[in-house]
Amino acid sequence: MKKTKILILSAMLVSTLFSCQKLVEIKETDLIAGDVALKTITNNEQGIIGAYAAMNVEMGILLNAVFADEVVTADFYNAATVHEWQYTSTDISIRDSYTAFNLYYRIIDRVNRVLAALPTATAANATDEAKRSRLRGEALFLRAFCHFELYRYYSNSAVGTDLAMAYMETPSLQPQARITVAPYFQKLKADLAAAKPLLPTDFSGTNVYRATQAAASALQARTALYLKEWNDAVTFSTEYINAVPLASRANFPGIWTDANSSETAFKLSRTASLGGRIGSLWRATSASASNIGGITWTISQKLWNMYDQANDIRFSSYAKDEPLLVGSGRKYTRLITKYAGTAYGTAAENVADAKVFRTAEMYLIRAEARAENNDLVGAAADLNALRAARINGYTPVVLASKDAAISAIMDERFKELAYEGHRFWDLKRRNLPVVRITADLPQVNAATTLPAGNFRFLLPIPNAEIQANPVIQQNPGYTN
Template identity: 45%
Template sequence: MINKIYQKYILIFSLLFITASCTKLDLVPTDTISPDKAYRNISDINLGILGVYALLDGGTIGVVSTVSDEATFPTENTVGNSDAFRWLYTAGSGSVTSQYGTFYVAIDRINRTIAGLDALTLTGADVTLGARYRGELLALRAYFHFELLRNYAASYQTGALGVPYMHESKISYPSRDNFEVVIANVKVDLVAAKPLIPTTFTDKTRITKAGVSAIQARVALYEKNWGEAITYSTEAIDAFPLATKAQFPGLWTDANDSEVIWKAKRVGTTDSRLGDFYYRQTGGIVLYAPAFKLIASFDQINDIRFPAYIKYDATRVAPKSQYLVNKYIGGTSTAPGLTDIKLFRTGEMYLIRAEARAESTGDAAGDLNALRAARINAYVNATFADKATLIAAIMEERYKELAFEGHRFFDLKRRSLPVARLAADAVNASGAVTLLPTQAQYSFPIPASEISVNKNTVQNPGY
C-alpha cells in the first residue's frame, strides 16, 4: 500500500515538473527580437540594410590575390595561407569557402528586410524612401548572388553549375541553379532596382543608380552579352569620369574618391583583412608580396599606378621581401589598411567597354588608349594588328589596372586561361607554377558543410 502511495506521488510530481518545464519553454526570449517585430517602421528597414552593407569586406580580394598570379609567397611568411597559394585547397579549406556562408548570410538579411518592408504601410515621405530602400535591397541581392557565382560556379557558361538563387528567407535544401539561371535572376533584380533609386541619391557608400549600371556592366561581361556591357558601362562612365593623374594616387589613401562608383566604407583604427594588415602582419612581416610578374608588367617610371600599388623598400634585406603591396595602405599611421574598399570604379568600366567592343564592333582601341593615357605619362596611342592582339592587350591592362581588387583569378577563368606564375613567384609554392582549367582548383569548392547538410546540392567537379 505504501509502495502504491509512493508511486502515486511520484507520478503527480513528475507531471507537475513536466508542466512547469513546458511553461518555461513557452517563455518568450528577452534577449532577441521576434521577426514579426524586427521591422516596425522605415527606420528599422534602414537598419536592416546597414546590416547587409556591413558584410561587404575584402575577403574576395585576398583570396583572388592568393590563388592567382598577382602575389608571391615570401620566405618570411611562416603563418600565411600557403595551402591556397599552392592550390592545395579542398572543400574543407575555409580560405576559399568562407565567402559562401558570408554571402548567404547577407542574402538572408536582404530577404528578411524585404519581407519586413512588404509588411509596412507607408505614408507621406516614407513612400519615396521605402521605394529607394527596396531598390537598394534588390540591387544588393543581385550583387551578392553574382559574387557567389563568380566564386563558386563550375564555369561561366550555359549549363554550368551555379549557385542557388534565394528569393525569400526560409529553411530549405535548394539545388544549384545553372549559371544562366542565376544570371537571369540577377538581371531581373537589377532591372527592378534601377528605377526605384533616384538620380539625386549620390551616397557612394550605398548603391546608387550609377552603381546599378556598374553592376549590370560587370554581369554582362561575364554573360558575354556585349551589347549590354557597352550600354551599362557607358552609363557608369558618363556619371563618373576617370580620375585625373593628380587625383589617382589619392584614391588609395581616401584623399579623394574620384571615379569611385561604389565603395565599402571602413571605419576604426585597425583591420587585418586588407592593405597593410592583409598583406603584412604586425611586426612588419610580409605575408604576400606583389608578384615579380606583376611588377615587370608596369612601366615603373611613367605609370602612376606603379607607386600607388607597389612599394619598394631597399632597407629590407634578405630573406625579407623588398616589394610590398601599397594599395589600400591608408593615409595615416592611426588607421593603416583601413582605406575604403573600391567595389566599382570607372577604370573597370573602360576595360569592360573595351573588351565588349573588341568582341562585337571591333572599335576598342579608343577606350584602351584613353585609360592608358590617364595612367601613363607621355603615353602614345597604340594600334593593334588584329582582334586577338587587342584582347590580349585588354587582359594585360586589367591585370595592371585592377591588381589587388579581386578580379584576376576570375578574369583568367572567364577566358579559360591558365594561372601562369613565373618560377621566381613560385619558389615557396612547392612547384605551383601553372594551374590549368582542367584542374579541380580552377574553381573554388562548395563548402564541405553545405555538401553534408544539403542533400540536394552537389560539389564542383574534381573535389
C-alpha cells in the same frame, strides 16, 4: 485497479502535453523577432545598413591575388595548399579564409527579411515613406550582388545549363539545391532591373557607401561580361562611364588614400576601429615609423615588370621598393602599397576603403565587349583612353586583330585592377591558365602553371555545407 492506473497515467500524459504546448506558445521576453525588429522604416534601414556592414570584398581580393600571379610569398608562408593549388573540399585554408557561403547567404537572408517586412513597415512621416522605395532598391541590389559573388566563387560559367548556386528570394532554413546558370541569372538580372529605378542617381558624399543607379549599371555590366552578353556589357558600362569620368593622373593616387572618390560610385567604408585594414592582407602594421611590419605577400616580379615604371602612375600608387628595408635582412624590400593608409606606425596604417566599382573597370569591360563584337576601333579607343589617363606621354595603339585586342585588354586588366579581386576569375572566365614566372615560385619544385580548365578554378562547396545540406551538389574534381 488497473483501469484506475491507466486513467491516472492518461490524465498525467494529457496534462504534460498541454503544459508543453503552453510553454511552446510562450513568447521569449528577450527576443526581438522579425515582426518587431523590422516594424518601422527606420528599423528596416538599420537592417540594410547592417547588410552593408557585413560586406567583405577583402576575401575576394586576397583569393584572386594568392591563387593567381599577383603576389609572391615574403617573410611568412603558411598558405601552401591554396597558393600551390593543392586544396580539397576539406582544406583548412579554404574553410577558414575562402568560404563565401556563410558571408553572402547571411547577407542575402538579412535583405530578404527586409524585403518581406518593408511593405507593411510603419512610416513615421513623408520622408520615411519616400525612403521605403530606396530601401527596397538597396535590398534587391545587395541580393543580386551577393548572388553574383557566390557564382564567381563556385560557378563562373556562361553556359546556361551548367550549375550556378541556390538563388534565395525568401528567408528559409530548408536545404536548397543548386540551380543552373540560365534561371539563376534570370533572377539576378530581374533583381537589378527592379532595383535600379528605386536607387538615387547621386553618388557623392555618404551615398558612395550605399547603392546608386551607377552601381547597379556597374553590376549589370560585370554580369554581362561574365555571361558573354557583349551588347549588354557595352550598354551598361557606357552608362557608368557617362556618369563617372576617369580620374586624372593627378587625382588617381588620391583614390587609394581616400583623399577623393574619383571613378568610384560604390565603395565600402573601412576604419581602424572596425578592423578595416585592407593593407594588412599583405603586411602587418608597423611598430614605429622605422620598424615596418612583417610582410606576408608582396608584388610578384611578373606584375612588377608589366608597368612602365617611370611614367605609369599606377606603379607608384600600387607598389614601392622600400629603402628602409634595404639591408634589414628581409627576404623582400618591395611592398604592395595600394591600401597602405597612413604612415608606418600610425593609427590608420593599412586602412583604406574598399573600392567595389571603378570607371577603369567599365572601360576595360567595354573594350573587351567591343573586341568580341569585332569593333577593334572602339576597343582601341577605350584602351587608349584608359592608358592616356594613367601613363605620361602615352602613344595610342592600333589593335590589329581580335586576338591581339583581347590579349592587350587582359594585360591591362592585370595592371589596372591588381589587388581589386579580379585576376583569378578573369583567367577562369577567359579559359586561360595561371602562369607564374620562376622568380615568383614559392619553392624550387613548385608548379609554375594551373592549366586552363583545371577544376581548381572553382572552389569546392564547403564540406560543412555538404554535410548539412543533402541536396546540394559538389563541384567536379572534389570528393567529401
